[in-house]
Amino acid sequence: MMPTARDALLDAALSALAGLPWSAVRMVDVASAAGVSRQTLYNEFGSKDGLARALVRSAADGYLAGVDRALGSAGGTGDRLAATAAWTVRAVRANALVRGLLTGCWGERLPRPVHPAAPTASLVPAQRRADAGTPTPAELLGQVGARAVAALDEGRPPHDPEVLAATCEIALRLALSYALVPTPSGTEGEVAPLVREVAEWRPTG
Incomplete structure (x- = not known):
């Protein structure tokens, strides 16, 4: 499928951001x-602020799509959570916008998101979702946790909902710790064994 003008503009903006501060x-x-023409850009996003919000929203959507792919991969609970954790580490290290979304750390080089608590009105219909839909770090982690619980709670074997939710949150927070403070090996797969161990741990006695 051919990329749309909007996709091409987002790709171009992301490429520019790799070498320049916003x-x-x-x-x-x-x-x-x-x-494309500059008028086409303004028709799509309304303003530079609108383009910034769309970039951040696109990064969030791309990260969540990767989460869904990891949760849909083969294997049991531990394998799928490990895949989700490895993807999170990879995404945070590769994309500064994802890093900002998950940590709340926005340097001067990056466009800052607009959260639902302080929406910005837009005259461009395609921009309204980006204006109102950029999650805070806590909200984004909550979305990932909810997706993980829904994907993993398949009844084979049956899960305690509270235990499963806690396990998913622990896996995600482990992933963030590995992403922000890498071990000497520096690979995203380094978090996987620990996440599997957490997911498969059962209390004794």
Whole structure:
């Protein structure tokens, strides 16, 4: 499927952000790199702030799509949580916007998101979801946890809902700790064995 003008513009903006702080990224350069007119860019996003919000929302959507793929992979609870944790480590290290979304740490180089508590009105219909839908770190972790519980609570074997929810949260927080403070090996798979152990641990006695 051919990318849309919106997709091309988001890709161009993300590429520009890799080399420049957001304050130095120019709309005319983003439009040129995407092969569209500056008017098309403004028609899609309304303003540079609108483009920033769309970039952050796109990063959140891309991360959640990867979570869904990991949770849908083969294996039991431990394997699928381990895959989700490894994806989280990889996404945080590879994408500064995902890192900001999951940690709340937004440096001067990055566009800051607008959270639902302080929405910005937009005249561009396609921008309204980005204006109102960027989650805080706690909300994003909550979304991932809820997806994990829904995907893993299949009754084979039956799970205690509270234990499963706690296990998912522990796995996600382990992943964030590995992403932010890597071990010497520095690979995303390093978190997987520990997550499997957590997921498969059962109290004795």
